[in-house]
Amino acid sequence: MRLIVPLQSVVQGRGGLIFGSLIPCALFYFLQLYLKRHRSPKPQSNPPSPTTSSPKLAEMTRTSSRSNLFSRSIGQVRISSRAISIAKPNESPYYIGLDKASEDPYDRLSNPDGVIQLGLSENRLCFDLIEKWMSENLGHSITGRDNGELNINGIATYQPFDGTMELKLAMAGFMSHIMGGAVTFEPSQMVLTAGATPAIETLCFCLADQGNAFLVPTPYYPGFDRDVKFRTGVELIPVHCRSTDNFALSITALDQAFNQTRKHGTKIRGILLSNPANPVGNLLSREMLYAILDFAREKNIHVISDEIFAGSMYGNEEFVSMAEVLDSEGFDKNRVHIVYGLSKDLSLPGFRVGVIYSFNENVLAAARKLTRFSSVSAPTQRLLVSMLSDARFIEEYIKTNKRRLQNMHALFVAGLKGLNIRCADSSAGLYCWADMSKLISSYSEKGELELWDKLLNVGKINVTPGSACHCIEPGWFRCCFTTLAEEDIPVVLERIRKAVENTTDLLNSS
């Protein structure tokens, strides 16, 4: 907050101005303290850490320390303040755990004592199907054939930055298929990006200015902190959801967060949703989608719906896309933007394919121009057009994927239940949201992180602690089960048991 600065300069001793400016500054300062106290989330047993408290609080703390950083440069030559914060060693357990698991990865045969990765939501269950398709269909080179002649011209040269029409058509068809055919997607409203990560960032650049904010229900995907905030200067305001109603979003909570933030001078530009939700795995009902759209219209803000897990359904509930609701009712479509990608449903995160789907021509126009910074590689576009157009393969893939996902989910959740660890109700995603609060020594973020550390370093399994997801209740962990084989599940359960055996006897009670 810029307004704090005058006080700092006064305190640092610009003597002559003291009396004229001290009293109003002091009054202002105490007003800020008063507001700060009333801004923090509902009381917990421990004070919130910077990750869960209001972002304004964290920003204020950073501002005062940043002034020292300006005079001291890293090496000899200065880098930007944006870069300084990004260059710092990553403190989030989300990233620390990922690093540790990748340094010493578990392998049933060659490295049975390695770290089992349950912190990366990747789907490996149907890889064999994709591999089979590749080996059968990659006979001709990806460069394609023109009258029997190899022709690289088609993919070597500059392509439309927002993706070829062929791929947009293929993606539109695929998205429609995995969402149960209930909605059609128009290729002309699509912008393709190098993954869903830049899709989210690009939308943030288009919808909000530096210093504006998006409301985001918690717990949320830790990557949003990077995707939304890193370079755009846009803030995320958490809207806390609780286990009492299975972490369902409530309009009341949205409204409260909106009003509180507005009072402190920050403009809310939109809501960022994940549907299916990550990390909880629940769905937004049709009624809730209507309610969110009503709320957005009332406040005149945008809605971003990240539907990247739409094809990873294992439950019996029906997935309803935001696009489907807009189709059927007379809502103002200009404020709705959908994000999708092939990293989860088609298990191709390395290929970098994301989608911005919007109904707003101006957003599409701006986003299209911005895709020059993050386009999908041409040979990859060619390969995917081929794969996505293979209707028989896609049909088989989707069916098999759902079946295997259901199976894995059931086994894993049952296994955790056997350890008296219950999971939140969920219908989709590559993970489950496990309640390990009974296993932590103190009901606090500190206790949660101690358990996380024990699971990682003693148990050698990497799971994502709820605090990294900004969950307001300590003790919840996201466990991704789609990188496992069935045989690995007992190994995981045994390791959890071993890691916590001295802390509690709760594993034996029911």
Next chain:
Amino acid sequence: MVIEIEKPSSVRLSKVAISKTHGEDSPYFAGWKAYDENPYDEVHNQSGVIQMGLAENQVSFDLLEKYLEEHHEASSWGKGAPGFRENALFQDYHGLKSFRQAMANFMEQIRGGKVKFDPDRIVLTAGATAANELLTFILADPGDALLVPTPYYPGFDRDLRWRTGVKIVPIHCNSSNNFQITPQALEAAYQSAESMDLKVRGILITNPSNPLGSTIQSSILNDILDFVVHKNIHLVSDEIYSGSTFSPSEFVSIAEILRNRNYKDAERVHIVYSLSKDLGLPGFRVGTIYSYNDDVVTTARRMSSFTLISSQTQHLLACMLSNHEFTQNYIKTNRERLNKRYDMIIQGLKKAGIECLKGNAGLFCWMNLSPLLNEPTRQGELELWNIILNQVKLNISPGSSCHCSEPGWFRVCFANMSEQTLRVALQRIHKFMEQRKVCSVNR
């Protein structure tokens, strides 16, 4: 609480979204629209607009095609696709080690083995466009400035400024010394920025230069490096055309200058490279940042999450660029062909009475049409550009879109078409010049 009463579809967009900094309303891009609407085709549309405003290299496609034909493993992960799984799941922002190694080798080869590159200092981005933007985010804050010598690539206005909020202050160069950068011009630009209350964070040079089509001499590179050390700012050297020099000995990379100084002061230097020009693969979206600064490498790597290269593409190119025989032959042959094209266009233009700046690199030449201007102003230049676009049906880039301080210069690309098409373009220019001579005689 105020309820804003507005039309339903008036939900607000950001300043970035509505800003014109993307620059797509400028003549540089207007010419492209004219081309899109009426593109020349050797067979089907011989009176269409010939695109000479796009710096794309199509002269060496056959070499790429031959490689891919003979090396299926590059595009298929081998028989039965065993490496596929790891590849498709690989989204690590460090990038495939084999690919970074191959890129480092390729960059070394282009520089005649005179310098070595460490693969761990290579950060991968989806194109040089993203690399330049990323570096700007890292080196400068919103409201800060970068100094860029004129004339410069029109895309910089967008790439360096749009989302970053950083400003460009030009380092003015002129024809009196072949548009070379001088210490006086550097100082003048710096002072100019200071007088506007802008903090200068670095200099960005393109070497070989776009649009000049010439390499920067090593004495000037030394001057520039001295200047950035003195001012304690950064130096970004965009060397995207380094493999497109007509003769291997004429290009001196900033890396060589650093090596000569034992890498003292290297932590302020960053090199941008890409395969879009030298290898003619802009569709693949492959760019790199090579930085001698550890913090910049770390930060750039993390930021590259927004602009990763497809692992499939990394795999394909790792195979191709590790093939020493292929790269040797490609670099040599590509140079020869570009040289031949350059000679062809220069001779053709000379015959038509048009002089160009002496060039030794790139996919274009810097043509001087100032004698033809009605008035020696930007307006005069745009009028002439319009005539060339609409009557002669050639899309060339006016110097004003490159921020050239002298009106009448134009960038003309020659590598994005067949030799036959280039001949047609030269014929049209010849005819146009003939007609003007006749007109001026009759006046």
